[in-house]
Amino acid sequence: MKTMLTRGALAAALATTVAATATFAAESKPDPRxxxxxxxxxxxxxxxxxxxxxxxxxxxxxxxxxxxxxxxxxxxxxxxxxxxxxxxxxxxxxxxxxxxxxxxxxxxxxxxxxxxxxxxxxxxxxxxxxxxxxxxxxxxxxxxxxxxxxxxxxxxxxxxxxxxxxxxxxxxxxxxxxxxxxxxxxxxxxxxxxxxxxxxxxxxxxxxxxxxxxxxxxxxxxxxxxxxxxxxxxxxxxxxxxxxxxxxxxxxxxxxxxxxxxxxxxxxxxxxxxxxxxxxxxxxxxxxxxxxxxxxxxxxxxxxxxxxxxxxxxxxxxxxxxxxxxxxxxxxxxxxxxxxxxxxxxxxxxxxxxxxxxxEGYGFERVIGKPWIAKLNAQLRADLGLGWDPLVADGGIDQIYVVGPDRKTPSITDRARVTAAALALINKDPAVAEAFDSNAVFTLAPAPADASPEELSVAERVRRSAYPGRVGDILIAFKPNRVPATAGATYVSTHGSPxxxxxxxxxxxxxxxxxxxxxxxxxxxxxxxxxxxxxxGVKPPADIDGVCRPLAYGQAC
The missing domain is CATH 3.40.720.10 (Alkaline Phosphatase, subunit A)
Structure with a gap:
């Protein structure tokens, strides 16, 4: 009896597999206008x-x-x-x-x-x-x-x-x-x-x-x-x-x-x-x-x-x-x-x-941007003997720009010493997971072409965001339960994290x-x-990051 049930189950499974294979094999690709x-x-x-x-x-x-x-x-x-x-x-x-x-x-x-x-x-x-x-x-x-x-x-x-x-x-x-x-x-x-x-x-x-x-x-x-x-x-x-x-x-x-x-x-x-x-x-x-x-x-x-x-x-x-x-x-x-x-x-x-x-017990807290960047600027002014606030974070404190006394492009020396000092302070902040110098990010090897997006390191995710001349000098990933956003009368929730x-x-x-x-x-x-x-039937540029995925089961793109 046990043998009979096993054979029956096997036969049913084979029939289901054949039917499913036939269904997918008969599936046609989309032909859109x-x-x-x-x-x-x-x-x-x-x-x-x-x-x-x-x-x-x-x-x-x-x-x-x-x-x-x-x-x-x-x-x-x-x-x-x-x-x-x-x-x-x-x-x-x-x-x-x-x-x-x-x-x-x-x-x-x-x-x-x-x-x-x-x-x-x-x-x-x-x-x-x-x-x-x-x-x-x-x-x-x-x-x-x-x-x-x-x-x-x-x-x-x-x-x-x-x-x-x-x-x-x-x-x-x-x-x-x-x-x-x-x-x-x-x-x-x-x-x-x-x-x-x-x-x-x-x-x-x-x-x-x-x-x-x-x-x-x-x-x-x-x-x-x-x-x-x-x-x-x-x-x-x-x-x-x-x-x-x-x-x-x-x-x-x-x-x-x-x-x-x-x-x-x-x-x-x-x-x-x-x-x-x-x-x-x-x-x-x-x-x-x-x-x-x-x-x-x-x-x-x-x-x-x-x-x-x-x-x-x-x-x-x-x-x-x-x-x-x-x-x-x-x-x-x-x-x-x-x-x-x-x-x-x-x-x-x-x-x-x-x-x-x-x-709900998730331990989420806000990181309020203005006092956070003000405190960091004050510490850098004291540590480096600066007469100006060297950091600007007008677009959010996850991307910070190093500036000179006129809030414009700093000297190469000032950029280097401010960035190094700021990173040392930021990476000690218990709200921060990792912080990066964007110049270092640009030199990172890209993630392998077949890397699963769910397995990328934080650095690899940051690299995919970093465009020279536009991205900040200091790039910050706050911890998952730390939200860099201030609640207001018409704003309570945000996004933007890695x-x-x-x-x-x-x-x-x-x-x-x-x-x-x-x-x-x-x-x-x-x-x-x-x-x-x-x-x-359109050919994409050769330098894209994405790949074509077949929409019809078992058929090529």
Whole structure:
């Protein structure tokens, strides 16, 4: 009897294996005429796993394709601009030139935004902070596509300029981001007019303004998930402020605060997806013989994570609404005449705010930046006999710049002695895991090409972030339970560390007819661009860091 059961079990196992092999063998590769790449800002792998059983809309659909639950942004400084720059360039930030959201320019003594470009203007405000792709020294999949298929169309939309621009690249037909009080805007090069540049979104902006005036957005619990999300309500104290995590949030009284609250709500993702659908339909993306690209960066998860944390009722409602709106958007892609490949990933992850984590026993504490750098400067002035503060950390205390008396470029001697003295002090700080001299980081051998992103040393992660001339002189990895962020009235949580809660993100590939397949080993975000290129017959540059991963089981790229 025992022998009979063993043989039966073996036969069943063989039959299952043969069936599975046959299923995978029959699976076809995607053959898209439209590639849609979606980034959900601050959508950590932890957040995806926490809410995955609750998905009923677009996130459920996308989770029925090729799922990498352990994707990685494998660099150290996990911020929005550098993270987005990896998604479709196939390169780490040390090759995209986008080492942080901001860096300090010692030639001018000023902080520089990652996409700042004084040669252009904004369509909505000629005096506003002008941006363009110029600072990104790498090309994107959209640029590669345009090089071999000039008739291909490339559009990028986002709630943030850095989400729209870094994903769609240097040759996009349109890059639009949401500006509260105006609608979707873009940048204007010399010789162009704002009206010309805004033409693709002018009608949409007009409708948006009229709709918002007639039906003001009020953020309360979505009906379907209200009970589940409302159960997470609780009282907290952060930065000396007592507040209740609950919806609806207290009503703003000023016009500026109303715009701020609208921006940091699910409304931003809603209108971003609506514009993406409008552009798809207006320009017939995916309807012609060529391959088109639509990039979408959804910013609300990040806004809400920063303001309310990642595991309260606010984020619960946001993820439910995101799932719903993505479902509506994916349904609209049924009209596309050609095949569609959809990719979803994130620019970085994010942990919850320190006080809630500490209450759960994790021992998280904040490192308050201004007094921390002030104390370090005072010690260096005393130890080295300096008459000025030699360190600047305007973009955050994880990247510190050594400056001279005029807050500009120091002498070689001053740079060397200040850096050495500062590192000796910083590495004794119990809040610090490791600190590095960026000049030493540049000389490190890169991690092996086949190194798993989850096994990289901290130094190797830092090296992937370090771009010469932009990254700081002193690069710091605070310990995982030490958060270099100050809580304020509209800011409680952050990201940017080299630790897995900030690096791990889901990476999903979906197309109609895809066989659901969970791939549990890590995938780097720099692999996305060459994988999409392989699926569309586009050759990427030879110097990219990523590699193509076959989407169809058992078949080559």
């Amino acid at each position: 439209l590639v849609v790449v979606i980034s959900v800002d601050q959508f950590s792998a932890n957040l995806y796993a926490q809410h995955r059983p609750e998905f009923v809309g677009g996130l459920k659909t996308l989770s029925q394709g090729i799922v990498y639950p352990n994707g990685y942004q494998s660099h150290a400084f996990t911020e929005t601009c550098p993270g987005h720059s990896t998604l479709l360039t196939g390169k780490h930030p040390n090759k995209t030139g986008i080492s942080a959201n901001d860096w300090y320019d010692r030639a001018t003594g000023k902080t520089v935004y990652c996409l700042a470009d004084p040669t252009v203007t904004l369509a909505d405000d000629p005096k506003g902070r002008a941006v363009s792709p110029a600072n990104m020294v790498a090309t994107t999949y959209g640029d590669w596509l345009k090089a071999v298929s000039p008739t291909s169309r490339v559009f990028g939309v986002s709630g943030k300029d850095r989400g729209a621009i870094t994903m769609s690249g240097h040759r996009a037909d349109g890059q639009f981001w949401y500006q509260p009080g105006f609608g979707f805007t873009t940048w204007v090069a010399p010789g162009q007019s704002p009206q010309e540049r805004l033409k693709p979104v002018a009608g949409f902006n007009a409708r948006l303004a009229a709709d918002l005036k007639a039906h003001p957005f009020t953020w309360d619990y979505a009906k379907a998930s209200a009970k589940r999300c409302k159960a997470l309500e609780a009282d907290y104290e952060t930065g000396g402020r007592q507040w209740r995590a609950a919806l609806p949030i207290p009503a703003a009284t000023s016009a500026a605060d109303k715009q701020r609250d609208l921006y940091a709500s699910p409304y931003t993702d809603q209108v971003t997806l609506e514009l993406a659908q409008r552009l798809r339909e207006t320009y017939g993306l995916g309807d012609g013989p060529q391959v088109d690209l639509l990039t979408i960066s959804l910013s609300a998860t990040d806004f809400i994570g920063h303001r309310y944390g990642t595991r309260g009722p606010e984020m619960c409602d946001q993820i439910a609404r995101l799932d719903d709106r993505l479902g509506v958007f994916l349904k609209s892609l049924d009209k596309v005449k050609g095949g569609v490949l959809v990719v979803l990933a994130a620019d970085h992850g994010g942990a919850d705010f320190a006080e809630r984590l500490a209450g 630790w897995d809660y900030d690096r791990r993100v889901p990476i999903l590939f979906w197309w109609k007819g895809a066989t659901p397949h969970e791939r549990v080993l890590p995938l780097d975000t720099v692999d996305i661009a060459p994988t999409v290129a392989g699926a569309t």
